[in-house]
Structures are given as structure tokens and as C-alpha cells.
Amino acid sequence: MESQIKRKGFSKDFNLMVVGQIISILGSALLRFALSLYVLDITGRADLFAVLFAISSVPILLAPLGGAIADRFNRRNLMVIFDFTSSIIVFIFFVVLAIGNSSILLIGVVMVLLSLVSAMYAPAVMASIPVLVEEEKLEQANGIVNGIQALSGVAAPVLGGILYGMIGLKVLVIMSGVFFFLSAILEMFINIPFSQREMNGHIIPTLVNDLKGGFSYVVKQSFIFKCMILAALLNLLLTPLFVVGVPIILRVTMQSSDTLYGIAMGLIDFATILGALSMGYFAKKMGINNLYFWIFVTALLIVPMAISVTPLMLNIGYYPSYILFVVSTLLIAMIITVISIYVITVVQKETPNENLGKVMAIIIAVSQCMAPIGQILYGLLFEAFSIQIYIPIIMVCVSMMVMAIATKKILRFEEGAAAK
Template identity: 60%
Template sequence: MVSIQQPAFSKDFLFAVLGQIISILGAALLRFALSLYVLDLTGRADLFAGLLAISSIPLLFSPIGGALADRFNKRNLMVLFDMISGVIICCLFLSLSVKEPSIIVIGTVMTLLTFISAMYTPAVLASIPLLVTNNKLEQANGIVQGIQALSQIAAPVLGGLLYSMLPLKILVIVSAIFFFCSSILEMFITIPFTKHTQQSILKDLQVGFRYVGKHTFILKCIVLAASLNFILTPFFIIGVPIILRIAMQTSDILYGITMGTIDFATIIGALSIGLFAKHLRMNRLYKWLLLIALCAIPIAFTVTPFALQQSFALSFLVFTGCSIAIAMLITVLSIFVITAVQKQTPNEHLGKVMAIITASAQCTAPFGQILYGIVFEATQHAMYWSVLLMSISVLLLAFIAKKMWQQTGSEEAL
């Protein structure tokens, strides 16, 4: 008798992934177009960084999204939030049809979309353990993050081409269409849901924070995630675009291709998590941080006047190669930490815990973005000092991580 092999993942998980592809591609395309417009319009690194930082403040409300994810059907929340994002973008389209876009309008839209994302992300993260078996959780998280990065690759490449060819409002309406398509697809997903005794959102938040406060392992993960977001994430959001557009003066197309290539590195890191999961340990993560710090040193050299004057091509290739390596390492670290926390958390607290760790990490990113904007503005004629400062900061984080995870109990088994 021939046995029928069961699919590795369920239809619901695959639909959730496909919905993510469509939704994130639309969001990435819009964010690329708007951020590039602001940078080209102002030419100021500090204003560019400040706008991105302010628009990221609503991420602090992620715990509310986590409480909603534990309280309501996660599928319905995903559909609702995608619909709302589409409506907001349609309003931006109408505004652009009346007059030229302003920094205030763009900043408002980016802030609103970030708030919706803060509500949406906990529902997605809390859904993954409910759609796959525990032994496939690392692989599922890797696929989700890999697919997200794959969606973002097309956005910079297409954005670099379309931004120079089409009006901004055309790119805006395309993004809205993506969100509406994603919401329709998500209607066909079935996510297990058990309705618990209703209590106030404030009470749910208190329960979530108390649960996190009692678990040292989760607290350590929050410290690590927050530090990574403060030091490394702003480098790719602020530092890389500024280096490419101002220091190296790349074209729109080359800029888009480079950003897409760096995003592609996260796919490699995400899909390779299965190779590293069995060998990764929390008390060894400092070695990965040391490697990241070493990769930053060649990047600093590529933005020295000597390197740029000698060979733009060589500087550009070294810069891109080292950035790719750092992006891969960050992805592996992030997936491993998130999966470890998911395995430690019961289903009834998944939304709140995922939201708390996300908010705690992401709340540091705006401060990092502002700091990077100030530092890069101050060192615009010697940007290698900014990169070297980032490298030194990662070295310090590696030392802290080593001390923090020296004495581990249950973490060692993860």
C-alpha cells in the first residue's frame, strides 16, 4: 500500500505566507517611494532620519495589538488591518491628486501605517505556532521572514525604476491595491481560536507584562533584541541610504538594486536557519556579534575619500558584500531568538508576549535613527567615523551578551 506523504505545511499557513508577500510588497514599495522622495527633496540626513523616527513611534503600541491578538480571531484582525491600510493609502492618493505632496502629509501617512502595522504584526507572529507543528517552528519562522524579505526585494528594484519614470501617486495607488488583495486572500485562512473570559485591554496588558517580568529568559531576549534594533537596524534604514545616495552618489536604479540585494541576503539567512538551529545556543550568540563587528570595518574603509577616489566600483562592491553578510547574520539571530521565545510561551499569552518583545525592541529604533541621522550629518565628509562607531558599539554588545548568557539554565537546552 502506497502511503501519501503529508504536505510539510498546511494550506492555511501557505495562504498566510502568500498574504504576507502581497501586503509587505505593497508596504515596501510605498515606503521606498516616500522615503526616497523625502531624501531627494530635502537632501538632509537629519531631517530624513527624524521623519522616519517620528513615524516609527506608534510601534510602541504593539502590546495593545498583542492583547487584541489574544482576545479576537487573528484572521479577522489581519483582514481588518490590511483593509484599513488600503483605505489610508487611498486617502493619500486623493491628497496627491489635489496638490504636490508635503513632508507633513507624507509623515502623517507613514505614522498611521506604522500604527496599523503595530496592531497587525502581533497577530501574524502569534498565528505561526498555531499553524505549524513545534518541530517546524524554526523553519516556518524562517520562511515567513524569508518571504517578507523576498517581497521587499521587488519593491526597491521596481521602485528605483518606477520612481524615475512614473508620478508618485501611481506608486501610491499600486500599494493600495496590494493591501486590498492581501485582505481578500486572508479571508480564506482558518486559524484556531478559543474565546477566553473577556476582561479589559488594560488587564490583558498587565497580565502580559507580569508574565514577561517573571521569566528571566524572555527579559534577556528583550535586551538583546532592543540592543540589536538600536545599533544595527538604523544602520540599514538611515546609514546605508545616506552612504549610497550622498557619499557614493548612486543612481536611482543602482540604489534600488543595491537595497534589493541586501534584502535578498535576509532570505538566505532566513532559509538557512534550519542548518544552524541545532547548533545555535544563547551563550554562543556573542560570536555572531563579533563577526558582525568585523564586517563593519571594511564598510568604513569604503567610504573614506581615498577609497572612493581610487575606485568607486571596488568600494561599492566591498560595501555591498559586507552589508549582505551583516544582514544575513542579523536575520539568523532574530529568527532564533523569536523562535526560542515562542517555544517558551503558552498559546494564551503568545500575542501579548510577541507584542511586548517587538515593542521593546522597536522602541529603541527611533532613537537609533535620530542618533544615526545626527552622527551622519556631523560626519558627512568623513562618514567612516560613523561606521566605525557602529562597529565599536557591536563589539560592546558582544561583550555584554557573553556576560549575560554565561550562566544559563533552561536556555542551554534551546
């Protein structure tokens, strides 16, 4: 009877974790958005918040440490501790705000602390999914978790903008703290299988050795190492295209109105969510042996992006260029989300439970560190070719085609390695 229930849906523990994720991630996204508006209100300078945001992203480098911790301790307890810690940080921040201290430095410290907790929290979640979900549903489960993260990015600006104007920063801070607290309470009812591993001496040397072992494991496991490189290259080439390139093209090259710009960015977010939530369907059509095909399709979809910003197309009229650009961008956003989730899922299937936290955290840290590098490169390219904006897009297209060919060659001997 139990197995029949599992086949029909996800386990109670996974469902509880998902609800906890929704509450926790929404609370975090609301707070980050509210703080961005507040900094802009009190300073009028977007560059200050950009610096704060960049600094607050640094703790992602500590994700491997969070992974080592996730492999040594009960992951359910870690989630509870991390959410309680976030709520305490937020409540202390509220008290300091209430007594009249609202400095930029204070906001920066709070953002860094919350990002640090988040960097530790994420590996515990990613490492828990494979032990809470049947293997054949792992792609769909990862899609749901990624969809929640993407949805929070869409909902936070809408809800945050409305609530910030209606109730102000202090009430939003309290709401965020309550969200973290409720998530921690909910996570206390999750049962995540855990086997205590023997420690060799003090906890710090043990974690250091675990970290060394984690990096060594990733490098020695040919298939997992290749997947990490693939994830890093995708983040280097495509993530900055959406973060830097798309806004520049819509606002500067096409001179889109606020409304049309907002519609395009909203649709891209929706495509990301749709890709994540439809992962269960795409998982049946994807495999290590045809992964290169999906990367090649992505490269081909970049071609109409480039065409939409050529002088010939722009001279035809605004709407044909805008529609062609947005449609191709939506399809790319959806496919690249599916590819990313699939690669993560394959690695999860191939990694023993005792190494899951470390391996997931290392891949997350390495791939996410590539995005800022790509953003700098894209900034330079789009500035250098501001008149011929289609040139850097064609360069991305060629790079993706080369990547597709390389993926076919380096993974053709790994077909049997991935879990089926």
C-alpha cells in the same frame, strides 16, 4: 498521513497566510514608495517627507495594544479586519485625490492611519506563526515571513518607480487598495486555532489589565527579558549602521556613482533576504549556548568595514575599498538577520499561546524604538568624524565585542530554557 504531509511542508493555513502577507505587504510598500515620489514631485523637498515618515512611525508604540488584542480575539478575524480597514482608508484617499485634494497634510494623515493599522496587524501575524507551524519548522517559517518583508522593500522601489512613471499615483493608490482587499479575502480561508478567554468586565479595562500583565510577564521571565534587551541592542547598534552609516560611506566618503551605490544597496537587501530564507539551515547550527559566537563573528566582520575607509586603503584605489566594504557589509547583513529571527523564534517557543501577541508586540515596539535613537547617535558620530570615518565604525566593533561577551555571560544559565 496528515503528520507525513506536515513533515514534508507547511500547512495549508500557513501557506495561505504567507500569500496574504505577500499581497498585503507589497501593496503597502508600493503605496509608501509612490507617496514618497509624489511628495518630492509636488514640493521638491525631501525634508518634508522625512518628517512625514518619522511621524508615521510613531504608531509602532501602540504595537503592545495590538498584541493584547491579538491575545483576546480570533487572530484570523483580526487580520481580515485590519486588511479591510487598510483597503477602506486607501479607497477613501483615492476619492479625495480624485476630487482634487492632494495636500501634504492629507498624505501625512493617510500614512499615520496605515501605520497604526500595521502596528495592530503585525502582532496578530507573529503570534499566529507558532500555532500554524510545527516547532521544528518555526525558524524556517519566521525566516519566510521576514524574507517576504525584506523582499517587498527591494521590489517596491523597482515596481513602484516603473508603475509611478507609467500609470501615475491615482492608479497606484487603487492597486494598493485592491491588494489589501484581496489579502483580506484570502485570509478569510485561514483556520487559526483560537480559544475564547473569559473577560473580567468591559473590554477596555480587560485590555489595560492584559497590557500590564504582558509587561509584567516579560520583565519577570528572565530569559525573555534578556532576549528583548538583546534585540533592542542589535537595533541600536547595527540597524542605524545600515540606515545611516552605509549610505554616507558609499556616497560621501567613497563618492560612489549612482550605479555602484545602487548595486551595493541592492546587494545588501539581497543578503538580508538570503539570510531570512536560509534560516532553516542556520537553525541547526545555532543555539543559546553559542549565540555569543555569532555576535562575535559579526563584530570581527566590522573590522574590514573600518579598514576599507582608512586613508591608506582609500589611497590604494576605489574598487579595492568598495569591494572590501560591500563584501563585509553583506556578510554582516546576512548574519544579523539570522540572529534576529533566531532570537524571535526562541521567544515564541518559550511563550504560552495566550501571551504570544503581547510578548511579540512588546519586543517589536521596544527594539524598533531603539533604531531612531541609534540613527541620531550615528548622525552625530559620522558628522564629528567625517574625516576619520573609520573611528565610529571601530567604536561599533568594540561595542559588538562587549555585547558578545555579555551575551555569553547572561545566557550561559539559560541553555536549558530555550526550546530545542
